[in-house]
Amino acid sequence: MNSETLSPARTVASVHAAEVVREYGPFAGSDPINGVSFDGQNVWAATGAALVAFDPRNGEPVHTLAVPCDAGTAFDGTYLWQIAEARIDKIDPRSGEVLASIPAPGAGTDSGMAWAEGSLWVGQYRQRRIHQIDPANGAILRTIESDRFVTGVTWVDGALWHATGEGGQSDIRRLQADTGEVLERLQMPDNISVSGLEADGGGLFYCGGGDDGRVYAVKRPR
Numbered sequence: 001m002n003s004e005t006l007s008p009a010r011t012v013a014s015v016h017a018a019e020v021v022r023e024y025g026p027f028a029g030s031d032p033i034n035g036v037s038f039d040g041q042n043v044w045a046a047t048g049a050a051l052v053a054f055d056p057r058n059g060e061p062v063h064t065l066a067v068p069c070d071a072g073t074a075f076d077g078t079y080l081w082q083i084a085e086a087r088i089d090k091i092d093p094r095s096g097e098v099l100a101s102i103p104a105p106g107a108g109t110d111s112g113m114a115w116a117e118g119s120l121w122v123g124q125y126r127q128r129r130i131h132q133i134d135p136a137n138g139a140i141l142r143t144i145e146s147d148r149f150v151t152g153v154t155w156v157d158g159a160l161w162h163a164t165g166e167g168g169q170s171d172i173r174r175l176q177a178d179t180g181e182v183l184e185r186l187q188m189p190d191n192i193s194v195s196g197l198e199a200d201g202g203g204l205f206y207c208g209g210g211d212d213g214r215v216y217a218v219k220r221p222r
Helices: none
Strands: 014-017 020-024 035-038 043-046 051-054 061-065 073-075 080-084 087-091 098-103 110-116 119-124 129-133 140-145 150-156 159-166 169-175 182-187 197-199 204-208 215-219
Touching: 035 080, 035 197, 035 204, 043 073, 043 080, 043 204, 080 110, 110 159, 110 197, 119 150, 129 150, 150 204, 159 197
Parallel strands: 014 182, 035 073, 073 110, 110 150, 150 197
Antiparallel strands: 020 215, 035 043, 043 051, 051 061, 073 080, 080 087, 087 098, 110 119, 119 129, 129 140, 150 159, 159 169, 169 182, 197 204, 204 215
């Protein structure tokens, strides 16, 4: 596939207030939340020096991996993928062993990350972009432009969503993946910023809360 760049169309998206249904953390000894993922059972939170897995039913930590985790986290069904400065590490979720590394597309300016359709989807924060990249070598396959800072990325039910944070306001946006058009927006409460985004495949988004060290569960509209 040749690399291509898609710019957002100018349309009026539907806007709703985000419904925060639960919060988790802060976790003992952890730093701000830099990214989140979900492995089908546990939520993983990137806290800078460690990945912390917790049970979303009770919020209790169940596993910790001492690996650098500066931004987005993704799970491909078997392995974790973690942004660590200018690279993306492929990690065994049981042992924490780094099995492979590829260059991050933003070379250290990256934010959220998701796994979908056999690719990694990586946000570039201030560049306001989402890149689809090849997990084998980091090659950029496609780029989607946003009109807001990108702080998290996820796919669910064939739809691409990304989190934003700019001007003191965070929201979660559903995009038309082939055009970048914004179709729907969930406005977060003023006191919550979003640093990392992941859908659970059901009715929730998990959102990192940045400097407050928390993870928020937000109801996903149907």
